[in-house]
Every structure is written in C-alpha cells, then in structure tokens.
Amino acid sequence: MEVFGDGHRLFIQSMMSRGMMNISEVKEVISECGLDVETEFKDKVVKFVRLINQHIGPINLEIRKGLEEENGQPYYILANTAETSISRLSSTYSPNELELFKKLIESIVENEDGKIGSLAAMNLTDKLEKKIGKEEAENFFNRLEDDRWIRKNTNGKISLSVRSIVELDQYIKDVYPDYVKFCSLCTKLCLQGRGCENCGAKFHIRCSNVFFNKQGSNKTCPEPNCRAPWGQVVIH
Ligand SMILES: [Zn+2]
Numbered sequence: 001m002e003v004f005g006d007g008h009r010l011f012i013q014s015m016m017s018r019g020m021m022n023i024s025e026v027k028e029v030i031s032e033c034g035l036d037v038e039t040e041f042k043d044k045v046v047k048f049v050r051l052i053n054q055h056i057g058p059i060n061l062e063i064r065k066g067l068e069e070e071n072g073q074p075y076y077i078l079a080n081t082a083e084t085s086i087s088r089l090s091s092t093y094s095p096n097e098l099e100l101f102k103k104l105i106e107s108i109v110e111n112e113d114g115k116i117g118s119l120a121a122m123n124l125t126d127k128l129e130k131k132i133g134k135e136e137a138e139n140f141f142n143r144l145e146d147d148r149w150i151r152k153n154t155n156g157k158i159s160l161s162v163r164s165i166v167e168l169d170q171y172i173k174d175v176y177p178d179y180v181k182f183c184s185l186c187t188k189l190c191l192q193g194r195g196c197e198n199c200g201a202k203f204h205i206r207c208s209n210v211f212f213n214k215q216g217s218n219k220t221c222p223e224p225n226c227r228a229p230w231g232q233v234v235i236h
C-alpha cells in the first residue's frame with residue numbers, strides 16, 4: 001500500500017509551479033521521488049496521481065489527464081474543481097487582460113477549426129471597453145502562451161492548449177453551449193478535430209486515428225448512427 005509522502009508533496013509542488021506536465025516531465029519528477037519509472041510506469045503513475053488526488057480533493061484541487069488536441073500528446077494538469085469561472089485567474093492577470101482572454105476564447109470557440117489568426121486575435125483589442133495598446137496585447141498573448149493557456153502553431157494561428165481545455169472545460173460549456181462540439185468517440189469537448197461531411201459529427205484527430213487504425217481500409221464515419229463512407233472534411 002502506497003503511503004502519501006515527500007515524493008507526492010514534491011510532485012504537487014512541481015505541478016503548482018508549472019501548471020501542467022508532459023509524460024517525460026512526470027517521469028522525471030517521479031524518478032526524483034525515488035520511484036523506479038522503467039517498469040510499469042503507466043500503472044505506477046495512475047496510482048501515484050490517485051493517491052495525490054485523495055489528498056488534494058478536500059482543498060478543491062485535482063490532477064487530471066488531458067490530450068493536446070493538435071498532436072494527441074498526453075499531459076497532467078492541476079485543475080481547480082471549486083471555481084470553474086475564468087475569474088479565478090484574476091490573481092495572475094488584470095481585469096482587462098481577462099476580458100481580452102475571454103474574447104480570445106470566444107472567437108476560438110466560435111471558429112469551426114478551433115483556432116484564430118494572430119491578426120484577428122490582435123483586432124479583439126478593439127472590442128474591449130477599456131482599450132489596450134497592440135504591444136501590450138502582444139505581450140499578454142505571449143504570457144498566455146508562456147503560462148501554457150494557448151498555443152501558437154507554425155502559421156501563427158492561436159488555439160487553446162490542453163491546459164485551457166481541461167481547466168476551462170466547464171466555463172466553455174456553460175458560456176458557449178450553442179457553439180461547443182463534443183468528440184463523438186470520447187464525448188469530451190472538441191475544438192480542433194475532423195468533421196464528417198455526412199452527419200456533421202466531430203472527432204479529435206487522435207480519437208479518430210485510433211478508430212480508423214482498427215477499421216482497416218474501408219473507413220466509415222465513427223458515429224454509430226452514421227457510418228457513411230469516410231470523406232471527412234479536415235478542419236484542423
Ligand atoms: Zn475524442
């Protein structure tokens with residue numbers, strides 16, 4: 001029986017300072033705790049995180065696993081379970097910055113492909129009641145990227161990172177019920193993915209890849225009520 005100890009505390013501290021960790025970062029921290037990560041890592045990390053969650057649950061924190069929509073990479077994220085609204089970020093960002101972040105989220109969620117161009121993002125500043133300069137806005141977007149709330153791809157397009165998807169999932173569902181789509185395979189929020197031409201269902205890239213790999217050469221839509229020959233609209 002695993003006992004809560006210094007290793008788990010170290011893991012929580014690392015999580016708090018970074019906000020999220022990828023698998024190799026998790027491996028690194030766990031091995032620093034003296035745990036052998038070479039064998040049965042998956043099983044060990046599940047038990048390790050479960051024990052931590054039992055301890056931090058009463059203070060409304062939870063470590064959750066999420067996948068980056070663009071590349072399917074798994075991450076562990078420290079989420080606040082009590083305060084789902086974006087206003088809980090008010091100790092990190094100014095009210096005006098949070099307004100801009102909200103507008104950014106809105107425009108990403110409303111876009112079918114789940115991302116917006118950097119110019120469009122910059123133009124969101126015009127919609128703010130209290131104006132902020134372009135340079136200030138650019139610095140703020142860089143901070144959001146550094147804090148791993150957003151990602152910029154090689155074309156400069158901005159999307160929400162797995163941290164936002166996991167931590168702001170409830171906020172996004174509550175505020176944009178008419179726009180959000182869910183992956184038909186994993187039922188989770190899906191901003192960037194593939195859509196079916198026939199039924200309009202949307203799927204994460206990774207979820208649909210797993211599905212199609214099992215299917216072989218005659219690919220059909222993963223949606224059980226559709227199953228039309230797969231001629232997907234690629235919208236990522
Ligand atoms: Zn999915």
Ligand SMILES: [Zn+2]
Nearest residue numbers: 196199221226
């Ligand atoms: Zn379909």
